[in-house]
Amino acid sequence: MTANTLKRQPLYAQVKQLLMQRMSGGEWQAHDALPSEWELADELGASQGTIRKALSELVDAGLLYRQQGRGTYAAPVPGDWGEAxxxxxxxxxxxxxxxxxxxxxxxxxxxxxxxxxxxxxxxxxxxxxxxxxxxxxxxxxxxxxxxxxxxxxxxxxxxxxxxxxxxxxxxxxxxxxxxxxxxxxxxxxxxxxxxxxxxxxxxxxxxxxxxxxxxxxxxxxxxxxxxxxxxxxxxxxxxxxxxx
Amino acid sequence: MTANTLKRQPLYAQVKQLLMQRMSGGEWQAHDALPSEWELADELGASQGTIRKALSELVDAGLLYRQQGRGTYAAPVPGDWGEAxxxxxxxxxxxxxxxxxxxxxxxxxxxxxxxxxxxxxxxxxxxxxxxxxxxxxxxxxxxxxxxxxxxxxxxxxxxxxxxxxxxxxxxxxxxxxxxxxxxxxxxxxxxxxxxxxxxxxxxxxxxxxxxxxxxxxxxxxxxxxxxxxxxxxxxxxxxxxxxx
DNA sequence: AAGTGGTCTAGACCACCGG
DNA sequence: CGGTGGTCTAGACCACTTA
The missing domain is CATH 3.40.1410.10 (Chorismate lyase-like)
Known part of the structure; x- marks a missing residue:
């Protein structure tokens, strides 16, 4: 991946940041499928493991969800009521x-x-x-x-x-x-x-x-x-x- | 790592389970240093990456904390008041x-x-x-x-x-x-x-x-x-x- | 300088899902 | 069956701490 953002950020964090920006931009609506790990890896010039780490953190943050054998999807917007x-x-x-x-x-x-x-x-x-x-x-x-x-x-x-x-x-x-x-x-x-x-x-x-x-x-x-x-x-x- | 526990559990989960048991057994008190990733990898017969994944999850669970360049340590017991x-x-x-x-x-x-x-x-x-x-x-x-x-x-x-x-x-x-x-x-x-x-x-x-x-x-x-x-x-x- | 955790890669195999 | 995510490995280099 080309060093386009702040240099001191690890690669997976840059990928995460980029995906969050694209998500905010409306590139993927709720339940839309993201590209696969390998496609993202090719596109961004990072390895599959690095992409995986970024995606995993976005899953933890509640922005994505994943299904084995199917793909990675944009999570729906949280409701007004909240988690509780x-x-x-x-x-x-x-x-x-x-x-x-x-x-x-x-x-x-x-x-x-x-x-x-x-x-x-x-x-x-x-x-x-x-x-x-x-x-x-x-x-x-x-x-x-x-x-x-x-x-x-x-x-x-x-x-x-x-x-x-x-x-x-x-x-x-x-x-x-x-x-x-x-x-x-x-x-x-x-x-x-x-x-x-x-x-x-x-x-x-x-x-x-x-x-x-x-x-x-x-x-x-x-x-x-x-x-x-x-x-x-x-x-x-x-x-x-x-x-x- | 020898297949000693339930077969359908991934290796990193078994490592996690084992470390939790050892921690419960009092092997490490609060702020005691655990073995390094490589020592655990040798001892348990898993690779360093697998050990890392187990340790990372235990950090997320609040049972361990890590410091770059120093080591991995047992986290203190949470207080009665709680997180809030x-x-x-x-x-x-x-x-x-x-x-x-x-x-x-x-x-x-x-x-x-x-x-x-x-x-x-x-x-x-x-x-x-x-x-x-x-x-x-x-x-x-x-x-x-x-x-x-x-x-x-x-x-x-x-x-x-x-x-x-x-x-x-x-x-x-x-x-x-x-x-x-x-x-x-x-x-x-x-x-x-x-x-x-x-x-x-x-x-x-x-x-x-x-x-x-x-x-x-x-x-x-x-x-x-x-x-x-x-x-x-x-x-x-x-x-x-x-x-x- | 040595030892640690943190990042990154490349490749492998498995489990699951869909057509 | 091919494609996807899930696991696991081995090896490399970096950043940080300690001595």
């Missing part, structure tokens, strides 16, 4: 039920100091706020606010969001940006009034504890893209994370 | 402060149906309950109950727990068992009275929401070992998880 599933508390081996997403609306606001810092924006930078409701067997269980830098996603159209599979799918389709969840925070809070209303928590029993989730997402190069805040009702359900 | 750190809500890049663990006591009880199933025990199987308090800058922030199958850990001594670095460290030192966190659940709950007392939540303001964490841990072969329940106060702190 909703399960009945205490049952770790339950099969997760499907969550249904409902787009509530898009609005504009200015970044607070915390959020501006996390997203590496100037103070009061304009943001898009995308609000979604999650239902489980019809009942609302979570409320999402996704905050995106407005300048990066200038031209975002609410209709795109209403008719797509979620924020991440829209960013991928309309802006060619692949999102990666960087870190998440959990804490317990009393459900604020506005969110309680949207989640259908009625009556004077306003003393409902909610699981509050914060998420920071970035593109494949690590540039922050999204600050997400979620209120989850966990009376009957719990957020379940499986480890390596 | 406590940070100020909304600040993802903060440096996590140290948590101080305090052993409160050990008692016995019988497994509920849920717990018996998760730990693959019969109903009402005897359990050890190990209670620990976590402090952050002196103030209590979390309360842990670790539930272990009493028969597996027959002879467990409370003094071991009081003077060790935690439950996992004790299991490793006294029983040669390496613990691996399988999955965790989060939900929001109002803090029950007993836990509120132990966490120093005083007065009539009993309406404190708490982050409730459930954890299922296992040994390296996947056999369930521990059910842990934790109540976290998250008024000023949040549970932060970083992703791959």
């Amino acid at each position: 599933s909703l399960l009945t508390p205490g049952l770790f081996f339950e099969r997760p039920d499907e969550l249904v997403r409902e787009f509530l609306g898009m609005s504009r606001l200015n970044a607070s100091e915390d959020i501006a810092e996390a997203l590496q924006l100037r103070r009061l930078a304009p943001l898009l706020r995308i609000r979604q409701l999650w239902r489980w067997h019809g009942a609302p269980v979570a409320l999402d606010d996704a905050l995106l830098p407005a300048e990066t996603f200038d031209g975002m159209d609410a209709r795109w969001l209403r008719n797509s599979a979620g924020v991440y799918a829209t960013l991928q389709q309309r802006f060619g940006v692949r999102v990666r969840v960087m870190c998440e925070q959990f804490r317990a809070e009393m459900l604020p009034r506005e969110e309680a209303g949207l989640l259908g928590v009625t009556g004077m029993v306003a003393d409902v504890p909610a699981l509050c989730l914060l998420r920071l997402s970035a593109d494949m190069d690590g540039r922050p893209l999204e600050w997400r805040q979620r209120y989850c009702l966990t009376h009957q359900l719990a957020y379940t994370v499986k480890h390596g | 750190s406590l940070l100020t809500p909304g600040l993802f890049f903060e440096r996590p402060d140290e948590l101080v663990r305090e052993f409160l006591g050990m008692s016995r009880l019988n497994a509920s149906e849920d717990i018996a199933e998760a730990l693959q025990l019969r109903r009402l199987a005897p359990l050890l309950r190990i209670r620990q308090l976590w402090r952050w800058h002196g103030a209590p922030v979390a309360l842990d109950d670790a539930l272990l199958p009493a028969e597996t850990f027959d002879g467990m001594d409370a003094r071991w727990l009081r003077n060790s670095a935690g439950v996992y460290a004790t299991l490793q030192q006294r029983f040669g068992v390496r613990v691996r966190v399988m999955c965790e659940q989060f939900r929001a709950e109002m803090l029950p009275r007993e836990e509120a007392g132990l966490l120093g939540v005083t007065g009539m303001v009993a309406d404190v929401p708490a982050l409730c964490l459930l954890r299922l841990s296992a040994d390296m072969d996947g056999r369930p070992l521990e059910w842990r329940q934790r109540y976290c106060l998250t008024h000023q702190l949040a549970y932060t998880v970083k992703h791959g």
Whole structure:
């Protein structure tokens, strides 16, 4: 392989980088087959083992999946809900039920100091706020606010969001940006009034504890893209994370 | 390498398995150096590349760490707190402060149906309950109950727990068992009275929401070992998880 | 300088999948 | 059957640490 990128990067890392760029450019959609290891090796002038190492790391990163005897394929865009599933508390081996997403609306606001810092924006930078409701067997269980830098996603159209599979799918389709969840925070809070209303928590029993989730997402190069805040009702359900 | 274990396992997986067994047996303590790749290759009759693949997977699993030019070392036992750190809500890049663990006591009880199933025990199987308090800058922030199958850990001594670095460290030192966190659940709950007392939540303001964490841990072969329940106060702190 | 892990190559064989 | 990914080998060179 010709030494085209930064010299101090190992070859397999350069291959990985190149493939990620091509994937971002939309060369392969979800479930499209990539060239075989040998074709890539010829094309890029590297050995098959080097190509394999790059592909393996992309599989680990969740960007590709492989099937013995068939080929290597582009993985679908991750959903807005994230890796964790909703399960009945205490049952770790339950099969997760499907969550249904409902787009509530898009609005504009200015970044607070915390959020501006996390997203590496100037103070009061304009943001898009995308609000979604999650239902489980019809009942609302979570409320999402996704905050995106407005300048990066200038031209975002609410209709795109209403008719797509979620924020991440829209960013991928309309802006060619692949999102990666960087870190998440959990804490317990009393459900604020506005969110309680949207989640259908009625009556004077306003003393409902909610699981509050914060998420920071970035593109494949690590540039922050999204600050997400979620209120989850966990009376009957719990957020379940499986480890390596 | 002689075909001694199950035939359908690839060689590198057998090497991995063997090294895990030796590690469990206490052959290498934390930060002890393992033999070099070439020494292992000679000893086990595999090639250096195969040994490397096994070692790499053990590094990914957190059992080993490697330093270029120096060697391969046994990783220290993970702490009881887990992977997630406590940070100020909304600040993802903060440096996590140290948590101080305090052993409160050990008692016995019988497994509920849920717990018996998760730990693959019969109903009402005897359990050890190990209670620990976590402090952050002196103030209590979390309360842990670790539930272990009493028969597996027959002879467990409370003094071991009081003077060790935690439950996992004790299991490793006294029983040669390496613990691996399988999955965790989060939900929001109002803090029950007993836990509120132990966490120093005083007065009539009993309406404190708490982050409730459930954890299922296992040994390296996947056999369930521990059910842990934790109540976290998250008024000023949040549970932060970083992703791959 | 010697020893270690990290990268890279070339070639081989196997297991699996599809037509 | 051919093509694919999965495993394994042997050998080479580099980068880093230690002495």
